[in-house]
Amino acid sequence: MSTIKRMAIAVFTILISYTSFTQNVYKGKIIDAVTREAIAGASVNYSNSKTGCSTNQSGAFSFTSPENKPEVQVSFIGYETQNVQLSAHEQVISLVPSQSLMQEVVVSANRESMQRSQAPIAIASINAKTLQDAKAISFDQVLNKVSGVYMVNLGNEQHQMSIRQPMTTKSLFLYLEDGIPVRTTGLFNHNALLEMNMANVKNIEVIKGPSSSLYGSEAIGGVVxxxxxxxxxxxxxxxxxxxxxxxxxxxxxxxxxxxxxxxxxxxxxxxxxxxxxxxxxxxxxxxxxxxxxxxxxxxxxxxxxxxxxxxxxxxxxxxxxxxxxxxxxxxxxxxxxxxxxxxxxxxxxxxxxxxxxxxxxxxxxxxxxxxxxxxxxxxxxxxxxxxxxxxxxxxxxxxxxxxxxxxxxxxxxxxxxxxxxxxxxxxxxxxxxxxxxxxxxxxxxxxxxxxxxxxxxxxxxxxxxxxxxxxxxxxxxxxxxxxxxxxxxxxxxxxxxxxxxxxxxxxxxxxxxxxxxxxxxxxxxxxxxxxxxxxxxxxxxxxxxxxxxxxxxxxxxxxxxxxxxxxxxxxxxxxxxxxxxxxxxxxxxxxxxxxxxxxxxxxxxxxxxxxxxxxxxxxxxxxxxxxxxxxxxxxxxxxxxxxxxxxxxxxxxxxxxxxxxxxxxxxxxxxxxxxxxxxxxxxxxxxxxxxxxxxxxxxxxxxxxxxxxxxxxxxxxxxxxxxxxxxxxxxxxxxxxxxxxxxxxxxxxxxxxxxxxxxxxxxxxxxxxxxxxx
Missing domain, CATH: 2.40.170.20 (TonB-dependent receptor, beta-barrel domain)
Incomplete structure (x- = not known):
C-alpha cells in the first residue's frame, strides 16, 4: 500500500474518531402547554426516524447529536407534534393538546391510559383548556357541555343529575376522584359534587352507561x-x-x-x-x-x-x-x-x-x-x-x-x-x-x-x-x-x-x-x-x-x-x-x-x-x-x-x-x-x-x-x-x-x-x- 493511501486512511480514521467523540448533548424538559405538567414518555427524535430518546417521569430528556442545534420532532399521543430546534441551553418545550378525536387519551375506560379510539364505550373528556376558558363557578356549567348530560343546578353547588336517566336524586351515578369513589357505597348523596375542590380539577371524564364491571355499584347512568x-x-x-x-x-x-x-x-x-x-x-x-x-x-x-x-x-x-x-x-x-x-x-x-x-x-x-x-x-x-x-x-x-x-x-x-x-x-x-x-x-x-x-x-x-x-x-x-x-x-x-x-x-x-x-x-x-x-x-x-x-x-x-x-x-x-x-x-x-x-x-x-x-x-x-x-x-x-x-x-x-x-x-x-x-x-x-x-x-x-x-x-x-x-x-x-x-x-x-x-x-x-x- 502506498504511503499516500496510508496517510489518507489515517486521516479518515482520525476524523471518524473525532466525530464520534464530539457528540453534543442537548437537555430539556417537555410539558403540557395548558397545565404545565411534565409529560413522561414523550419522544424526541430526528424527523422520520426512531433515532432519539424519551422523557423520564419528570419530563426531562437528554438528546445526543453530532449536529450543532439539530432540528428534532417532539411527539406524544394526545398532543400536536412539533418540530423544534434544540439549543445549547436547557429548554422547556410546551406541547399543545390535540383537538383530534382519534388522538384523545382517556384513563377512565379501563382504569389506565388508552386511546379513545380503542375504548368500546361512550366516553367524553372535558379538557383543561375547556375548564380554563369556561371559568365555571359550579360543575354544571361544564358538565352540561357533554351530550346526554344534564346536571341540574339546585343552587350553591347542590345538584341533581341526568345521564341516561331522568333528573333524579337516586343512586344511579358514580362520582370518582382520580378513579376512586368520592363516597362509599350504600350512602349515596345526590349533592356529592359539592364536596369536590373545583380548583384542584385538571380535567373531567364522563362515561355514559353502566360501568359496574370496573367501578362497582351505582355506576348505572354514568360515571364522572x-x-x-x-x-x-x-x-x-x-x-x-x-x-x-x-x-x-x-x-x-x-x-x-x-x-x-x-x-x-x-x-x-x-x-x-x-x-x-x-x-x-x-x-x-x-x-x-x-x-x-x-x-x-x-x-x-x-x-x-x-x-x-x-x-x-x-x-x-x-x-x-x-x-x-x-x-x-x-x-x-x-x-x-x-x-x-x-x-x-x-x-x-x-x-x-x-x-x-x-x-x-x-x-x-x-x-x-x-x-x-x-x-x-x-x-x-x-x-x-x-x-x-x-x-x-x-x-x-x-x-x-x-x-x-x-x-x-x-x-x-x-x-x-x-x-x-x-x-x-x-x-x-x-x-x-x-x-x-x-x-x-x-x-x-x-x-x-x-x-x-x-x-x-x-x-x-x-x-x-x-x-x-x-x-x-x-x-x-x-x-x-x-x-x-x-x-x-x-x-x-x-x-x-x-x-x-x-x-x-x-x-x-x-x-x-x-x-x-x-x-x-x-x-x-x-x-x-x-x-x-x-x-x-x-x-x-x-x-x-x-x-x-x-x-x-x-x-x-x-x-x-x-x-x-x-x-x-x-x-x-x-x-x-x-x-x-x-x-x-x-x-x-x-x-x-x-x-x-x-x-x-x-x-x-x-x-x-x-x-x-x-x-x-x-x-x-x-x-x-x-x-x-x-x-x-x-x-x-x-x-x-x-x-x-x-x-x-x-x-x-x-x-x-x-x-x-x-x-x-x-x-x-x-x-x-x-x-x-x-x-x-x-x-x-x-x-x-x-x-x-x-x-x-x-x-x-x-x-x-x-x-x-x-x-x-x-x-x-x-x-x-x-x-x-x-x-x-x-x-x-x-x-x-x-x-x-x-x-x-x-x-x-x-x-x-x-x-x-x-x-x-x-x-x-x-x-x-x-x-x-x-
Whole structure:
C-alpha cells in the first residue's frame, strides 16, 4: 500500500474518531402547554426516524447529536407534534393538546391510559383548556357541555343529575376522584359534587352507561371521574378573584412546583354568597387540597393527596306554582340549612416493573359528616283528609338530622402487557370498610299563617331515628383486551362485589324508627364485553353489552322499615357507537345509541292497612341517541355541538297504589342539546370570545303524565383576555334574561319549581406569579 493511501486512511480514521467523540448533548424538559405538567414518555427524535430518546417521569430528556442545534420532532399521543430546534441551553418545550378525536387519551375506560379510539364505550373528556376558558363557578356549567348530560343546578353547588336517566336524586351515578369513589357505597348523596375542590380539577371524564364491571355499584347512568392536578414542571403560583352581581364572591389559589424527586401541589378556594336574587339562599364554602409526590426512581412513585372541605348553605327549598307564575323569589324558610364537613386522604404507590408491567396500590381514608335541618322534611300539621281538613294552621313538624361515616379502603391493581395479539390484562382487588351513623330528632315548627313562612322551631326531647351501620364492600375485577386481527380491538371485563351491611338500631324497632338489628349480605357479578373497529385512521365504530347493579341504600333498607328484605337492582345495557374525522383537523363527530333496561328497582308499595314498604318490583326502559360534533371551519373559530334524544319509560311500576306502566318517566326531557362557538382572533393574542346555547326540551312533571313543563333555551356569553401572567374575564350568564326553572315537578297536591338565575355578570381577574420564574 502506498504511503499516500496510508496517510489518507489515517486521516479518515482520525476524523471518524473525532466525530464520534464530539457528540453534543442537548437537555430539556417537555410539558403540557395548558397545565404545565411534565409529560413522561414523550419522544424526541430526528424527523422520520426512531433515532432519539424519551422523557423520564419528570419530563426531562437528554438528546445526543453530532449536529450543532439539530432540528428534532417532539411527539406524544394526545398532543400536536412539533418540530423544534434544540439549543445549547436547557429548554422547556410546551406541547399543545390535540383537538383530534382519534388522538384523545382517556384513563377512565379501563382504569389506565388508552386511546379513545380503542375504548368500546361512550366516553367524553372535558379538557383543561375547556375548564380554563369556561371559568365555571359550579360543575354544571361544564358538565352540561357533554351530550346526554344534564346536571341540574339546585343552587350553591347542590345538584341533581341526568345521564341516561331522568333528573333524579337516586343512586344511579358514580362520582370518582382520580378513579376512586368520592363516597362509599350504600350512602349515596345526590349533592356529592359539592364536596369536590373545583380548583384542584385538571380535567373531567364522563362515561355514559353502566360501568359496574370496573367501578362497582351505582355506576348505572354514568360515571364522572375528576382528574386532579399533578405537580407542574415549571413553578406555578396563581391567585384569582371573581364575583357577580348576585352576591357571589370567590378567591382561588394554586401553587405547584417540582424540585428534584419531589413534586408539590396546593390548591383551594373560598366562596361566599349573600343577598342573592332568591330569599334565604346564602352559603359559604372553603376547601383546600394538597398533593406531595416523591419519585424514588424513574419507575417507583409515591403520591399522597389530602382534601378538606367545609360547607354551609341555607336551604331555601323550591317555590310553588303561584310564586313561580308571579316571579316571586320569596322563601317560606328562615332557619333550614345543610352543612357538610369532608376529609379525603389517599396514598398511592406505583411501580413500573418494566415497559410491560405496572402495579399500584392505594390506601384511602374518608371522614364525612352531613348535618341538616331539611326543608323537604317540613310537613304542615293542617292537612286535607277524606272527610275534610284537620290540624293546626300555625303548626308544622320537621327534624334535624346528622349522617356521618368513616372509610378505610385499599385498592390494588396490576397491568400486564402481553406479546400475544397486543393483549393487555388489568386486574385488581379492593376492600372498603365504612362504619356510619344516622341520628334524627324531632322539631316543632311555628308557621305564620299570613306570610306562610316557617318562622322558628323548638327542639323536643324526641329522637326519631338513631342507628349505626357497618358497610363492608369486598371486590375483585379483571379487564382483558386484545386485537385478534388488525383494526379490531376486543375488550371484556368482569367484577365481583360482596357487600355486608351490619345494622344496629339504637331505638326500639318500629315502622318509623327502623328495623331490628340485622346483618344483610349482597353479591353481584357485573360483566361487560365490547369491541372497537377502526375503519381507517380517521373513523371507527364500537358495540358493547354491559350489566350494572345498585344495592339498596341504607335508608331504603332500614329506615322506616319493619323487615329489611331488598335485593340489588340490576340494569342491562346494549350500545353501539362510532366516531369519524370527516375533514382532518376541521370536522369530527361521534355518536352513540343505547338501550338500558332496569329490573328489580326499589319502589314504595302501599299495603292493605294503609302503610307502605319498599319492594323490588319496578322495571324501567331507557333508550336514546347521542351526538357530538367539533368543527374548525376557519382559523381561530371553533364550533361544538352536543345533543341527545332519549325516551325513558316505566315498564312495570305500581307505586303506592298508582299505576305508571307505559308512562314516560317524570323529569325526562326527550331532547336536550348544548352548542358553543369560540372566536380567538390571531390579531389580538390571548383574547377569546364565546357564546353557548343550552336547550332542555319539554317533559312531564309527574309520573301520571298529567302535566308538562315547557323546558327552556338559555344563552351564555363569555369573554376573556390573557397577557403574560394576567388574565381577566367577563361571563354574562342567561344573556337574554330568560325566566325559567332548572327543574319542575308535581305531586298529587302541589307543584314545585327551582327558579333559574336571571341574567347576571361574573367578573374575574387572576395573576400567575409563577410566570416570573421562567
Amino acid at each position: 371521574n375528576f382528574i386532579t392536578l399533578a405537580p407542574t414542571a415549571t413553578p406555578v403560583a396563581k391567585l384569582s378573584l371573581q364575583g357577580n352581581n348576585f352576591g357571589y364572591k370567590r378567591l382561588d389559589g394554586q401553587a405547584s412546583f417540582t424540585s428534584g424527586k419531589w413534586g408539590f401541589v396546593l390548591s383551594g378556594y373560598t366562596a361566599k354568597k349573600q343577598n342573592s336574587f332568591i330569599e334565604f339562599s346564602d352559603f359559604n364554602k372553603s376547601t383546600v387540597s394538597a398533593k406531595i409526590d416523591y419519585h424514588f426512581t424513574d419507575r417507583t412513585t409515591l403520591s399522597n393527596s389530602l382534601t378538606w372541605m367545609d360547607y354551609y348553605s341555607d336551604m331555601s327549598g323550591s317555590i310553588d306554582s303561584t310564586m313561580f307564575a308571579n316571579h316571586s323569589f320569596k322563601s317560606q324558610q328562615t332557619f333550614t340549612y345543610r352543612k357538610v364537613a369532608a376529609l379525603r386522604y389517599r396514598s398511592t404507590l406505583t411501580h413500573q416493573w418494566n415497559n410491560n408491567s405496572k402495579t399500584s396500590a392505594s390506601l384511602i381514608y374518608r371522614d364525612n359528616t352531613i348535618g341538616q335541618n331539611p326543608a323537604y322534611s317540613i310537613k304542615d300539621d293542617y292537612r286535607k283528609t277524606s272527610t275534610g281538613f284537620t290540624g293546626k294552621k300555625d303548626l308544622a313538624h320537621g327534624e334535624i338530622n346528622n349522617s356521618s361515616f368513616n372509610s378505610y379502603a385499599l385498592i390494588a391493581q396490576h397491568r400486564q402487557n402481553l406479546a400475544w395479539k397486543n393483549a393487555v390484562l388489568i386486574g385488581g382487588l379492593s376492600a372498603d370498610l365504612s362504619p356510619s351513623t344516622y341520628l334524627a330528632e324531632y322539631i316543632r315548627i311555628k308557621k305564620d299563617t299570613i306570610s306562610r313562612k316557617y318562622t322558628g322551631y323548638e327542639q323536643k326531647d324526641s329522637t326519631l331515628t338513631d342507628y349505626k351501620t357497618n358497610i363492608n364492600n369486598y371486590a375483585g375485577f379483571v379487564n382483558f383486551e386484545f386485537s385478534p386481527v388488525q383494526k379490531l380491538r376486543v375488550v371484556a371485563s368482569v367484577r365481583y362485589d360482596l357487600f355486608q351491611f351490619h345494622f344496629d338500631n339504637h331505638l326500639k324497632p318500629s315502622s318509623f324508627s327502623g328495623s331490628p338489628d340485622t346483618v344483610n349480605n349482597f353479591s353481584a357479578f357485573s360483566p361487560k364485553v365490547g369491541f372497537t373497529y377502526n375503519l381507517s385512521e380517521r373513523s371507527g365504530f364500537y358495540a358493547n353489552y354491559s350489566q350494572g347493579f345498585v344495592p339498596p341504600q341504607v335508608t331504603e333498607m332500614y329506615k322506616g322499615v319493619k323487615v329489611p328484605n331488598l335485593n340489588p337492582s340490576t340494569f342491562y345495557n346494549y350500545e353501539i357507537g362510532g366516531w369519524m374525522e370527516v375533514i382532518k383537523n376541521k370536522l369530527s363527530a361521534d355518536f352513540s345509541a343505547y338501550l338500558l333496561n332496569g329490573t328489580n328497582e326499589i319502589i314504595s308499595v302501599r299495603l292493605d292497612d294503609g302503610s307502605t314498604e319498599n319492594r323490588n318490583t319496578g322495571k324501567t326502559s331507557h333508550k336514546g341517541i347521542e351526538l357530538g360534533m367539533n368543527a374548525t371551519p376557519i382559523k381561530n373559530v371553533s364550533i361544538r355541538f352536543s345533543g341527545a334524544y332519549s325516551e325513558h319509560r316505566f315498564t312495570e311500576f305500581i307505586e303506592k297504589g298508582n299505576n305508571y306502566n307505559g308512562n314516560e318517566m317524570n323529569g325526562a326531557p326527550r331532547w336536550m342539546h348544548n352548542a358553543e362557538v369560540w372566536y380567538k382572533p390571531a390579531f389580538v393574542k390571548g383574547l377569546r370570545m364565546g357564546i353557548e346555547w343550552q336547550k332542555i326540551g319539554n317533559y312531564f312533571m309527574d309520573p301520571l303524565n298529567t302535566t308538562k313543563y315547557e323546558g327552556y333555551d338559555v344563552f351564555h356569553v363569555r369573554a376573556g383576555y390573557q397577557f403574560k401572567g394576567v388574565e381577566v374575564w367577563v361571563n354574562m350568564m342567561n344573556a337574554t334574561d330568560r325566566y325559567y326553572a332548572y327543574n319542575a315537578s308535581r305531586s298529587t297536591t302541589s307543584y314545585s319549581y327551582t327558579p333559574a338565575e336571571p341574567r347576571h355578570f361574573n367578573v374575574g381577574v387572576s395573576y400567575d406569579f409563577g410566570k416570573l420564574f421562567y
